[in-house]
Amino acid sequence: MSTTRRSNLLTLGMLALLIYFLLPLFWLVVASTKSTADLFSTFGLWFSSDVSLLHNIGKTFTYDGGVYSRWMLNTIIYSLVSAGGAALLSALGGYGFAKYKFRGNNSLFALVLGSIMVPTTALAIPTYLLFSKVGLVNTPWAIILPSLVSPFGLYLMRIYAQDAVSDSIIEAARIDGAGEFRIFFRVALRSLMPGLVTVLLFTLVATWNNYFLPLIMLNDPALYPITVGLASWSSQSVGGSGSTGDLLALVVTGSLLSVIPLIAAFLLLQRYWQSGLTAGGVKE
Amino acid sequence: MSISPGLPGVRRRRVNHANSGYLFVAPFLLIFVTLLILPLAYAAYLSFFREQLIGGTVFAGLDNYTRALGDERLISGVVRVAKFFVVQVPVMLAVALLAALAIDSGLLRFAKVIRLGIFVPYAVPAVVATLMWGYLYGRDFGPFAQLAEKLGGTGPDFLGSGLILGSIGNIVTWEFTGYNMIILYAALRTVPTELYEAAAVDGAGALRIAWNIKLPALRPALLLCLIFSVIGSFQLFAEPNLLQRLSPNAIDSAYTPNLYAYTLAFTGQEVNYAAAVSFLLGLVIIVASSAVLFLTSRRSRR
Numbered sequence A: 001m002s003t004t005r006r007s008n009l010l011t012l013g014m015l016a017l018l019i020y021f022l023l024p025l026f027w028l029v030v031a032s033t034k035s036t037a038d039l040f041s042t043f044g045l046w047f048s049s050d051v052s053l054l055h056n057i058g059k060t061f062t063y064d065g066g067v068y069s070r071w072m073l074n075t076i077i078y079s080l081v082s083a084g085g086a087a088l089l090s091a092l093g094g095y096g097f098a099k100y101k102f103r104g105n106n107s108l109f110a111l112v113l114g115s116i117m118v119p120t121t122a123l124a125i126p127t128y129l130l131f132s133k134v135g136l137v138n139t140p141w142a143i144i145l146p147s148l149v150s151p152f153g154l155y156l157m158r159i160y161a162q163d164a165v166s167d168s169i170i171e172a173a174r175i176d177g178a179g180e181f182r183i184f185f186r187v188a189l190r191s192l193m194p195g196l197v198t199v200l201l202f203t204l205v206a207t208w209n210n211y212f213l214p215l216i217m218l219n220d221p222a223l224y225p226i227t228v229g230l231a232s233w234s235s236q237s238v239g240g241s242g243s244t245g246d247l248l249a250l251v252v253t254g255s256l257l258s259v260i261p262l263i264a265a266f267l268l269l270q271r272y273w274q275s276g277l278t279a280g281g282v283k284e
Numbered sequence B: 001m002s003i004s005p006g007l008p009g010v011r012r013r014r015v016n017h018a019n020s021g022y023l024f025v026a027p028f029l030l031i032f033v034t035l036l037i038l039p040l041a042y043a044a045y046l047s048f049f050r051e052q053l054i055g056g057t058v059f060a061g062l063d064n065y066t067r068a069l070g071d072e073r074l075i076s077g078v079v080r081v082a083k084f085f086v087v088q089v090p091v092m093l094a095v096a097l098l099a100a101l102a103i104d105s106g107l108l109r110f111a112k113v114i115r116l117g118i119f120v121p122y123a124v125p126a127v128v129a130t131l132m133w134g135y136l137y138g139r140d141f142g143p144f145a146q147l148a149e150k151l152g153g154t155g156p157d158f159l160g161s162g163l164i165l166g167s168i169g170n171i172v173t174w175e176f177t178g179y180n181m182i183i184l185y186a187a188l189r190t191v192p193t194e195l196y197e198a199a200a201v202d203g204a205g206a207l208r209i210a211w212n213i214k215l216p217a218l219r220p221a222l223l224l225c226l227i228f229s230v231i232g233s234f235q236l237f238a239e240p241n242l243l244q245r246l247s248p249n250a251i252d253s254a255y256t257p258n259l260y261a262y263t264l265a266f267t268g269q270e271v272n273y274a275a276a277v278s279f280l281l282g283l284v285i286i287v288a289s290s291a292v293l294f295l296t297s298r299r300s301r302r
Helices: A008-030 A036-041 A053-099 A105-117 A122-133 A141-147 A151-164 A165-175 A178-208 A212-217 A226-239 A242-266 A271-283 B008-046 B062-067 B072-104 B111-123 B125-135 B143-150 B164-189 B193-201 B206-217 B218-234 B238-243 B259-265 B271-301
Strands: B050-053 B056-059
Touching: A008 A053, A008 A242, A008 B072, A008 B111, A008 B125, A036 A271, A053 A105, A053 A141, A053 A151, A053 A178, A053 A242, A105 B008, A105 B218, A105 B271, A122 A141, A122 A212, A122 B008, A122 B111, A122 B164, A122 B259, A141 A178, A141 B008, A151 A178, A151 B008, A151 B206, A165 A178, A165 A226, A178 A242, A178 A271, A212 A226, A212 B050, A212 B111, A212 B259, A226 B125, A226 B193, A242 A271, A242 B111, A242 B125, A271 B164, B008 B125, B008 B271, B050 B062, B050 B238, B056 B238, B062 B164, B062 B271, B072 B111, B072 B164, B072 B206, B072 B218, B072 B259, B072 B271, B111 B164, B125 B143, B125 B164, B164 B206, B164 B218, B193 B206, B206 B218, B218 B271, B238 B259
Parallel strands: none
Antiparallel strands: B050 B056
16 A cells, blocks of 8 residues: 555645646735835735834834724634634533434424524624614624534534443443532543544634624724724725834734634644544544 | 432432523523523514504504505516525535535645635625725725726626626625635534544545535535525625615615615605515514425425
């Protein structure tokens, strides 16, 4: 089976593909090192002689009373709380559906599974109207609560729990007198970890990258996540000139800074989420 | 005193275990009902009413729906995203599939770097991806325009009404090919390697193995990707919403159904009609997804 013959042609083709996916990010890095004037006057895909990266980063964090740091903090809080909550709810629920044959198990699960097809953006407008009735609009909860629902996370965790947690271990723990929740947190959760990290990361991305929901739910710039904040900067930089012209460099640098944490999380946690996907994501 | 399994007391407890399942699924279901079922029901409810200048909100029956079905702006938006789906999704899934197969084939150098590199755009928010590509497309300091200028011409107008849908398609492809590739690649890892070995013993080459063993094994995963792509295409919002500022002539407020619903609800204050439009859009997505499921399952049964 050791046909370790490598194909150079295939490798070259794939490297070309890789360039397509990385070139825009390379452009972003290059552009972040430029002043607004250099953005227009120098070639986009190479550095200019004058490196303003640190200056740009400083400006990004201090512009308008440091509102960018506020957005960054908001994004981190919204996504961590949403992802942690969604992953825990999915793990509990997925384990419950996988390991307990209660009445209505199959039909309830089918209901959740079917809801994967319900578009989240079609829910956003009625959710906005409901939230405005109970005073949740323009609060962090308006972003966090809808992000806690993850039908796909539940689906993934159920499949994952089915295989990863063996019934005999649960049975053995019961004979030792452990309660059901104690079994879950002390025994099952460890085996569920890769699946849990997978759901956590993918919900984290979904919330971190969310634009539609915060756009309609929030109107106080102090509550904005980075996506809505950057979009508002960008529209100011398109519209105006003079004093707002400098915003362009800040939009570019702010964009770069906003993608670093997620990329780092994916790279650092790849062992977990890749095994989580392999084991759970793709069976029927 | 130890209790051995099989005593009546233990048996009785085992029967109750099944019901503990309710406690595990209850938190999820609570959130699910309040934040998914309830808004959905509310949207359905709202869609049957109409706001009038005189007399306030009145019951309107199916008026909002008949209006929507005859609304050319909505229909052209739905047709546009359907066109988008038909072109963009096959391209994206084909590239993702080829990449997954290539990486899994063991024939690549730097397979891990390539895999992670293609996946990285998934971690980039749609807002950032769109801003970035918007600058790249642009005439002011986009590198394509700069290169074309150096060669003495003008680059294609990526943001003009002729190319804009393709330009959006490119952004979406850039964002999600890696995600689909990872799902397909993960599915490939679950195929038992004995199958490959047996095929290799029978003299099958890498291409044959890919076609006859790997591709059939990928069906469920491909289906998953396809369903997610239906949902994604029909909900298109962030990309056109942000590009609108760069090319206001090519993208109007009803460019996609979602953009239209947003405009109706928040600019036009037509909440009830917007609810009907959102609800219809949800139906269109469910019908399209079911059609995809139906078509693919029918083909496999033959």
